């Protein structure tokens with residue numbers, strides 16, 4: 711059994727960095743949840759998260775939880791800020807690239823960049839730093855900085871669910887390789903795969919809808935019909951609403967009858983004459999039938 715501790719950076723009263731309508735704590739949680747879900751595709755993996763929702767959790771609480779649980783690996787997920795672009799990850803600065811952390815970092819680094827290669831994200835390198843999550847954890851640990859929240863192009867990618875899914879899959883592929891995780895047989899769809907499929911279907915649907923074009927707003931009158939619509943509504947043939955709506959046969963019947971009654975009233979001088987005109991009109995209409 712391999713125990714993987716996933717740490718979505720920030721949360722609760724600590725939003726982390728923000729920019730372009732995004733808060734770091736929400737994006738790190740989404741990526742972390744994706745990582746957790748994708749890990750269900752592997753055998754003998756146990757996953758725990760430092761937070762499952764928008765909770766406030768201190769840095770020591772996070773490393774304490776991972777240490778107490780006896781995690782085999784700790785993955786801390788963050789979003790960068792401060793002006794820049796691209797992906798980078800960190801191991802503790804006292805560890806070399808050939809340390810356990812360094813090897814897992816290298817595998818994750820390569821896999822993430824491979825999974826997101828179509829998005830043309832800059833590779834900022836595999837780095838090291840003296841961060842709490844890397845220093846105070848008793849197991850190999852890696853911290854990833856997934857693009858810059860305050861750079862518009864990066865933020866646009868962070869708003870794209872397919873991208874967040876790809877970046878999470880990169881993390882998992884790297885972990886699987888470095889930690890020798892074995893993929894489950896694939897006869898059945900995992901929850902993450904089903905979600906992946908659903909997402910692809912939704913994307914196709916959106917693309918189709920865009921090709922067909924937006925449906926016209928039925929509450930807006932076309933410029934070429936503006937004068938006639940206004941006149942016909944003022945004259946009581948229509949109630950003035952929904953000019954662009956399709957008309958049914960029964961609605962058409964009401965309009966015809968309104969016209970017919972007005973026509974008879976116009977021609978007839980008194981009620982007796984009106985009845986006569988109506989009879990003659992009916993005779994003509996029946997002949998036309």
Ligand SMILES: [Zn+2]
Pocket residue numbers: 719720726727734788789
């Ligand atoms: Zn952060």
